[in-house]
Amino acid sequence: MLSLTPYENPMYFGMLAVAFIPIVVGILWGKRFRWYELLVSIGFILLSFGGPKWEQGVALVGFLIFEVILVSLYNVYRKKKNDTWVFVIAVLLAISPLVVVKLTPLMSGTPSIIGFLGISYLTFKAVQTVMEIRDGVLKDYNPWFFLQFMAFFPSISSGPIDRYRRFRKDYESVPDREKYLNMLEKALHYVFLGFVYKFMLAYLFGTILLPKVQHLAVQSTGLSWGLVGVMYVYSFYLFFDFAGYSLFAVATSYFMGIETPMNFNQPFKSKNIKEFWNRWHMTLSFWFRDYVYMRLVFFFMKHKIFKNPKTTANITYVLNMLLMGFWHGEKWYYIVYGLIHGVALVINDWWLNLKKKNPDRFPHNKFTEYLAIFITFNFVCFTFLVFSGFLDTLWFH
Amino acid sequence: MNTKETVLNILADLTGSDVSNSMDENLFETGLLDSMGTVQLLLQLQTELGIMAPVSEFERSEWDTPNKIIAKVEAMQ
Numbered sequence: 001m002l003s004l005t006p007y008e009n010p011m012y013f014g015m016l017a018v019a020f021i022p023i024v025v026g027i028l029w030g031k032r033f034r035w036y037e038l039l040v041s042i043g044f045i046l047l048s049f050g051g052p053k054w055e056q057g058v059a060l061v062g063f064l065i066f067e068v069i070l071v072s073l074y075n076v077y078r079k080k081k082n083d084t085w086v087f088v089i090a091v092l093l094a095i096s097p098l099v100v101v102k103l104t105p106l107m108s109g110t111p112s113i114i115g116f117l118g119i120s121y122l123t124f125k126a127v128q129t130v131m132e133i134r135d136g137v138l139k140d141y142n143p144w145f146f147l148q149f150m151a152f153f154p155s156i157s158s159g160p161i162d163r164y165r166r167f168r169k170d171y172e173s174v175p176d177r178e179k180y181l182n183m184l185e186k187a188l189h190y191v192f193l194g195f196v197y198k199f200m201l202a203y204l205f206g207t208i209l210l211p212k213v214q215h216l217a218v219q220s221t222g223l224s225w226g227l228v229g230v231m232y233v234y235s236f237y238l239f240f241d242f243a244g245y246s247l248f249a250v251a252t253s254y255f256m257g258i259e260t261p262m263n264f265n266q267p268f269k270s271k272n273i274k275e276f277w278n279r280w281h282m283t284l285s286f287w288f289r290d291y292v293y294m295r296l297v298f299f300f301m302k303h304k305i306f307k308n309p310k311t312t313a314n315i316t317y318v319l320n321m322l323l324m325g326f327w328h329g330e331k332w333y334y335i336v337y338g339l340i341h342g343v344a345l346v347i348n349d350w351w352l353n354l355k356k357k358n359p360d361r362f363p364h365n366k367f368t369e370y371l372a373i374f375i376t377f378n379f380v381c382f383t384f385l386v387f388s389g390f391l392d393t394l395w396f397h
Numbered sequence: 398m399n400t401k402e403t404v405l406n407i408l409a410d411l412t413g414s415d416v417s418n419s420m421d422e423n424l425f426e427t428g429l430l431d432s433m434g435t436v437q438l439l440l441q442l443q444t445e446l447g448i449m450a451p452v453s454e455f456e457r458s459e460w461d462t463p464n465k466i467i468a469k470v471e472a473m474q
Binding site: 132135137274290293295301312313352 | 432440
């Protein structure tokens, strides 16, 4: 059976274009053909997780059934009672498949049989739904809708990570013709921009240039021009590859009348690291902001764990980013990457505060702004070098 | 003290500046509020006005100016 990774080859796009004709015509005339949308979704999920990848497909279906049952049971419970320990167990159970998948290779050296492409992104959606049910803002939780939210095929493999209530608003309505035409125009633009990003620029940096600079870098184990090259080339590759993929996922959603949030907003022109996280992999960093950072801060402040708010903020920054590191994978370089960004956020807050308190001591003009962008960009590229795992290859293998 | 004054007092405390003259200013874009400030705001609302606003209730675009915050708080009372 035919098997295609999402957004990787022309055939996939061709099939999308054909499958979308009835959907586009329908929405233009104010109608959603639910059964047809469902058919298309199942078809494209089979295309990515069927055939030679059938084992992943089985794992996906098992995962979806598990999460839907879990979240639905928690919803039934939450209507009657609201004990913290039950909530904690529900969250732990929701992330347990991901934990197993992440830890199995460490223990046995082989990938887990319950793993599949996209499990970490789907876990985010399940956990946030449990948290919102706990907070009492999802009063009309519906298992069938939750399943469709989880299995929304345009973003199933690598995000962007949408939110239950936001998704439902789009899903339950049909955009009017003017709005939808506008979305189609954007979608086409994103698809072509995505082609440029993923198939030209990411190809140039990742497939053509990266092996060359890597080859130069491995000639010595220390700092070399080759290594500096790897740092910048990998950073551009990472951005264009992932931003390109995200553009495809957003565009595909738009065709279906769903405004999946954007993932990147010109991250390399950030003036500081906090701004960077508001522009880079936004749906992930906002997820961590809303479901980890804010909740931890809320907990620490409410129970007065630390003496002052600054300490609370700083400790939570580091915990938050460390967790993001662990989420990326159980390798030293992902964890160090998280740690560096956590510490950077602490330093950044301290610096911004110092500037705010002493407005006359530090000049602020166009030049200092460019300098700030330059420093932030180089710092970020350095952290991506750590993230790439290339140092691991260089030093330990 | 009415709701509006209480909210403005809390905001003045948190941001370190008087926002009563810029009721439609975006507090996140100007850097006066961030996630930390937001949580402090939610906790203060709880102690001073008895409003239980969970973190899930907080959607940035609905809470980003003093006017919007006051409207939100009044709606939740």
